[in-house]
Amino acid sequence: MSYRTAQIRLVSSHPEVYEPCDDSFALVDALLADLTNLLEHKPSLCIEVGCGSGYVITSLALMLKEKVPDTYYVATDMNPDAVRVTRETLEAHGVDAELIITDIVSGLEKRLEGLVDVMVVNPPYVPTPEDEVGKSGIASAWAGGEDGRAVIDRILPIADTMLSERGWLYLVTLTANNPSQICRQMRERGYASRIVVQRSTDEESLHIIKFWRDPEIRPSLKETTAPNSESLLSQFSRFSFWKGGNSGGSL
Amino acid sequence: MRLLTHNMLSCNIKGVTNGFPLIIEAEKVLEKPVDLNPDFLRNMFHKVEWKALVDAAKSLGYSELPESVDPAMLESPEFLHRFHHALLELHLEEGALVCPETGRKFPVNKGIPNMLLHEDEV
Numbered sequence: 215m216s217y218r219t220a221q222i223r224l225v226s227s228h229p230e231v232y233e234p235c236d237d238s239f240a241l242v243d244a245l246l247a248d249l250t251n252l253l254e255h256k257p258s259l260c261i262e263v264g265c266g267s268g269y270v271i272t273s274l275a276l277m278l279k280e281k282v283p284d285t286y287y288v289a290t291d292m293n294p295d296a297v298r299v300t301r302e303t304l305e306a307h308g309v310d311a312e313l314i315i316t317d318i319v320s321g322l323e324k325r326l327e328g329l330v331d332v333m334v335v336n337p338p339y340v341p342t343p344e345d346e347v348g349k350s351g352i353a354s355a356w357a358g359g360e361d362g363r364a365v366i367d368r369i370l371p372i373a374d375t376m377l378s379e380r381g382w383l384y385l386v387t388l389t390a391n392n393p394s395q396i397c398r399q400m401r402e403r404g405y406a407s408r409i410v411v412q413r414s415t416d417e418e419s420l421h422i423i424k425f426w427r428d429p430e431i432r433p434s435l436k437e438t439t440a441p442n443s444e445s446l447l448s449q450f451s452r453f454s455f456w457k458g459g460n461s462g463g464s465l
Numbered sequence: 466m467r468l469l470t471h472n473m474l475s476c477n478i479k480g481v482t483n484g485f486p487l488i489i490e491a492e493k494v495l496e497k498p499v500d501l502n503p504d505f506l507r508n509m510f511h512k513v514e515w516k517a518l519v520d521a522a523k524s525l526g527y528s529e530l531p532e533s534v535d536p537a538m539l540e541s542p543e544f545l546h547r548f549h550h551a552l553l554e555l556h557l558e559e560g561a562l563v564c565p566e567t568g569r570k571f572p573v574n575k576g577i578p579n580m581l582l583h584e585d586e587v
């Protein structure tokens with residue numbers, strides 16, 4: 215068995231667990247697009263928050279298996295069914311990750327501070343009424359509250375504490391989440407960012423954004439508009455321009 | 466759940482200050498052999514809280530780890546083997562993790578710890 219990504223027919227499922235969708239595929243495509251860098255990065259510890267079916271963490275483990283065999287993988291989800299399904303998906307592909315049922319990474323923050331080399335997140339990002347966020351079962355897979363930012367906004371500061379000096383975050387966002395603002399907020403924490411994959415469907419436009427600490431950027435965390443945000447903003451406007459032109463696609 | 470993961474977990478209840486290490490109540494333990502990688506172990510050695518690992522291994526019935534350590538031991542194949550076994554090959558399959566401060570039990574089923582909190586604990 216030597217697949218480069220998880221095989222849909224081997225991905226386990228459950229009525230209350232999010233099935234791999236366009237966003238999951240786009241995230242895995244982003245990891246594939248960045249694979250050369252990941253292989254060089256040789257992450258010791260990778261974490262996926264909100265692992266759902268296990269499609270993404272399984273794919274990441276398969277991609278790195280041969281060249282970075284000792285990576286330690288941890289995957290979390292607040293939905294116990296999702297974590298069990300992830301276990302089955304991992305086993306079906308002959309790879310392994312440590313699984314924890316928890317809210318984001320609760321219980322791991324203290325000891326893992328500054329130790330995570332790669333964090334991947336396909337969060338619930340759909341704009342919904344605030345009271346739909348974090349309910350049990352399948353709704354918590356997409357319900358993102360106002361602007362779809364409820365869970366994302368909790369994850370960003372946590373990612374900042376958990377990531378190692380050389381750590382990377384790959385995050386799925388929707389245009390409605392205001393990704394350029396997310397990048398600006400991360401910039402205030404000292405992170406550079408890049409859109410690895412952009413994908414548009416009739417209803418939505420997805421960006422998979424990679425964040426990393428940039429020594430050139432001084433963390434400010436002040437509520438001012440960062441002077442260097444122009445380049446990011448223009449990145450996004452360029453993509454929305456593209457979106458009008460064709461159906462989008464990966465970079 | 467491997468003991469490396471146990472070594473990463475603390476009690477997450479609001480207000481708890483001494484939530485590490487979680488005490489293990491083991492009902493079922495599995496051993497799953499994996500390849501030993503000295504570099505990985507050397508890297509992890511500096512991140513692991515040693516006493517927590519020794520006690521955790523004991524609660525899974527493995528008491529071959531030395532109580533105190535120094536980095537020079539990483540040169541010993543025998544030591545690496547024991548460290549590897551405790552850290553990566555022993556799995557808590559069924560049981561519970563108990564907060565040392567409050568006694569709150571976090572269940573572990575099918576190797577998966579459940580760290581979800583009740584509303585009054587967040």
Ligand SMILES: C[S@@+](CC[C@H](N)C(=O)[O-])C[C@H]1O[C@@H](n2cnc3c(N)ncnc32)[C@H](O)[C@@H]1O
Nearest residue numbers: 232238264265266291292293317318336354355
């Ligand atoms: C959009 S789905 C992504 C699933 C999978 N990673 C994929 O890409 O197919 C979001 C997942 O995050 C989980 N989730 C939502 N809120 C969470 C939270 N606060 N902590 C942990 N997991 C959460 C949901 O249960 C769901 O499985």
